[in-house]
Structure formats: structure tokens, C-alpha cells
Amino acid sequence: MDGPGDILRVAAARFGAKTALVTATRTLTFTELDALSDRVAAWLAVRGVRPGQVVSLYAQNRWEWVVTAHGALKAGAVINPVNVMLTPEELAFVLRDCGSATVFTSAEQAGTVVELTRDLPELGTVVAYGEADGAVGFAEVLACTDPVPEVVTDPAAPSTIGYTSGTTGHPKGAVQSHRAVLWNCATTATVHGRHAGDVVVTALPAPHVYGNVAINGTFLAGGTVVLMERFAPGEALRLIGEHRATLFEGVPAMYAMLLADPGIADADLSSLTRCTVGGQTIALSTIERWETRSGAPLIELWGMTEIAGLGTTHPLHAPPVPGSIGVSLPGVQVRIADLEDVRRDAAPGVPGELMVRGPIVMIGYHGNPTATAEAIEPDGWLHTGDVATMDETGHVFVVDRRKDMIITGGYNVYPAEVERVLAGHPAVAMVAVGPVPDPVRGELACAYVVPAAGTSPTEEELIAHTAGHLAAYKRPRLVRFVDALPATSTGKIMRRELIKQFTP
Secondary structure, eight states: OOSGGGHHHHHHHHHTTSEEEEOSSOEEEHHHHHHHHHHHHHHHHHTTOOTTOEEEEESOSOHHHHHHHHHHHHTTOEEEEOOTTOOHHHHHHHHHHHTEEEEEEEHHHHHHHHHHGGGOTTOOEEEEESOOTTSEEHHHHHTOOSOOOOOOOOTTSEEEEEEOOOSSSSOOEEEEEHHHHHHHHHHHHHHTTOOTTOEEEEOSOTTSHHHHHHHHHHHHHTOEEEEOSSOOHHHHHHHHHHTTOSEEEEOHHHHHHHHHSGGGGTOOOTTOOEEEEOSSOOOHHHHHHHHHHHOSOEEEEEEEGGGTEEEEEOOTTSOOOTTOOBEEOTTOEEEEEOSSOTTSBOOTTSOEEEEEESTTSOSEETTOHHHHHHHBOTTSOEEEEEEEEEOTTSOEEEEEEGGGOEEETTEEEOHHHHHHHHHTSTTEEEEEEEEEEETTTEEEEEEEEEEOTTOOOOHHHHHHHHTTTSOGGGSOSEEEEOSOOOBOTTSOBOGGGHHHHHOO
């Protein structure tokens, strides 16, 4: 295989009529997925989409999304998976920036996309998963019986352009090679012990690199993916039991919500053999509670858009190191750089910036050589923006995002450290910590807490709970009780939105 576009062809040859994908509306075998994606590839070629042109996907999880992505890759196109939470203005920027030639979207969103085409003359066609005015129906695409184009894949060529969240200025498009995407899916599948008997339940968004690896890593091994359109804790628990899932994959907030759901008491989790968690740091107390309830190890991992998925994780059968994001994937290097001088390694146990080098590192940011040079050092090391430490066995421990650090009275406070402690209180269902301005100390740490059902914790009680675990300067000075926390499409908590959303 030269790239992710070969995954279904190879899997169909090996696993044929075995169930590959289960969604709420359709179940498909490997043979069916391969054949349907061939039709997408043929239709794109007929419509004049040439190898190297960009095809965008803007929709929630669904079987059509998976078919489209693989079909576009078979046609030699570069796929652009788009976050469904983007506003029309943000979507327009992404489509214009990457030069998208075709957009596949849901019928509900097609009107918005068609409207954007008036200002994007280079955008050729909008395809709707359903029927929508001004858009080609997906049924017409699947009716194409022309030959599949013969495309020679260069493993080093662009495969995907995935846009970052754009927390400062416009988002940047990380260009990932075919080699990077395939390497990430294959090595992740290997270290997590995926096999043809696996049934994976996931609600991770397919456009996100973690979701992509969860889906295609499972396909590589011949396992079955049970794909939720969006996460709902009660439904996830039901699907795990109904399909006898061997693996659930999610972000920390999903596990907190699963444990807080009333259905957890009666849920059948006995089929689970391991689970994975990534996207943000997770409290040890949450890991312990999930492992106790499910009987399955919870494998921590770390990744980012710029490396096409994971960079570190724990091999399935290695001794557990709780609180660590694991060791580097095979063939990948990681190091902890001095925060003041990237050329030097940080002293053992001293926090520094996590750096990554190897075949999974992006080619660069699309059309942005300045940002690329800032992100990737001349010797190939990628800046991740995460502060971490490393122990003598090569296990990495993330402290927090460098940009999320709170500076209070001259001291550095990392929100994740405070969140881990507060998450261990029995009255806390979910928690996020962010800064609020203070005229004396500059910033104060404020905890935003979703109380557990049937509890009524007080601000004083929760602050007191941190006293035995955190130095005085690290303890939150304020606690605000909220009904929910702002989150991305992956379920990752958006700390920078806390003060905007909850300031009176």
C-alpha cells in the first residue's frame, strides 16, 4: 500500500463480505465499501477533478462520508475534512484557502455551501447527501459506472489538508502526506493490538485525525467500526452492549459523561478488552473509575493535526504507566526541548516543549511558508505547543498546552493539573479551568464545574479539596457552577471560551 486510498481495496480483498461499517442508517461490508468508493472515484474523474485537486467533506459522521473520503483518494484528489462546527464565514475561508474544487455535504448544510459558491467561482460542484437545490444528489454520484481512474500514488505527495482550530487569527491547513496518514493508521493499529475480531464503537468525528485513525486503523485490521453520528452517552453504552464492542474510543469528556450517565449502572461493558482516550489530559480518578467499571484498560494517547493522528501512546501489552501519554510510535522520535532554547533538551523531569520528528510530521501549512518555518525546525523537529516531561523509560507526561498556561502573581499554573485534582471530587461530573483577570495578580485560576447529578457542592468545599494536592499558588481562587462546558466537535473542552461564555 502506498497511501490511505489503498486501504479499502486491500481490506476488501482480504475480508470481503465481513461487516466493515455500521451506522444508524446502513451497514456495509468491506466489498460494498470498496465498490461504492470506486463509484465516487469514477464520478469525480468524469466531472473533471484531476489528481492533486482538493475535495472537501463537510458533514457529520455517516457512511457516505467514509465512502466519499476513500473515493476521492482513489481519484488522486487531496481530501479536505472540514469541522462541521465552522461558521459559514470560517467555512468560506477554508474552501478558498485550500482551493477546493468540490464539496460533499449534508442536505441540511447544502444551502449554506451553495450560497458560498457565489463568492467562490473556483468551487466547481456541491454534492449533497440527499436532495438540495443547487447541489448534485449523492445518488447520482453512486450511479456512475465509468471505470475507476488509474492513479499512481506518490507516498510523499499530499493526501489531506486538515485545518487547525484557528484559536489565533485564521486556521492553518496542515498538509499531510499519504505516507504520514497510512503510517499513523498502521502503527496505531499495531500497538493497540487491533485484529479482525474487533468491534469498535466511536463517536469521534471522522474529519478529525483521531477519528480518522480510529476508523481506518480498524479497517486495516479487518475489524468492524460502529460509527455514531454524534456522541450521546446513553446511546454509546447501548451500542457497546448491543454490538459486543471490544473497543471504545473517545476524549476525556466522553468518559466523564459515560460515568455520569444513569445507564452506567446497568450497562453491559463485559465485551470491552481495551479503550483509548486522547485529545486532552485526563484525570487519574476518571481512568480508575472507568477501568473499575468496564474491566478494560484505558489506553492514553496524544496526537495533533500536524502529525496526521497519534504521536505517542501505550502499547497494549506494555506495563501501564498511569498519567502518561505513552511512548513514541514506531519510527517516530519525541524529545522535550528547553522552553528558552529549542536546541537544548530540557533537564530530566523539568517541563519543556514536546517536539516530534519522523514520517508522520506534516509537509507544512498550505500556502503559508512563514508559519511552516515557525512550526518545523530546519532539522525536522516539529513544535507541538505542549509542555511535557519525560521519564527515564521514554514515557511522556503532558503538563498542559503552553498557550493555556495561567500566570498568577508571577507563578505558572497549568489548568490540567488543577482539573485532575478537582475531577477526583465525587460531586464533580466535569470541570475546566481557565484564567480570569485580576488587578493584583494579573490572572486567577477559575474552575468551571458541572456538578454530579444529585449533588450540591460549594465553592469553599471544592477549593478546600485542592489544598492537600496543590501548592497554594496553584489552587483555584474562584469556582463557577455551570450546566455544560463549551466543547469542540471532538468533545475537547475549549478553555479559551470559558470566560467569554460565563462572564456575567
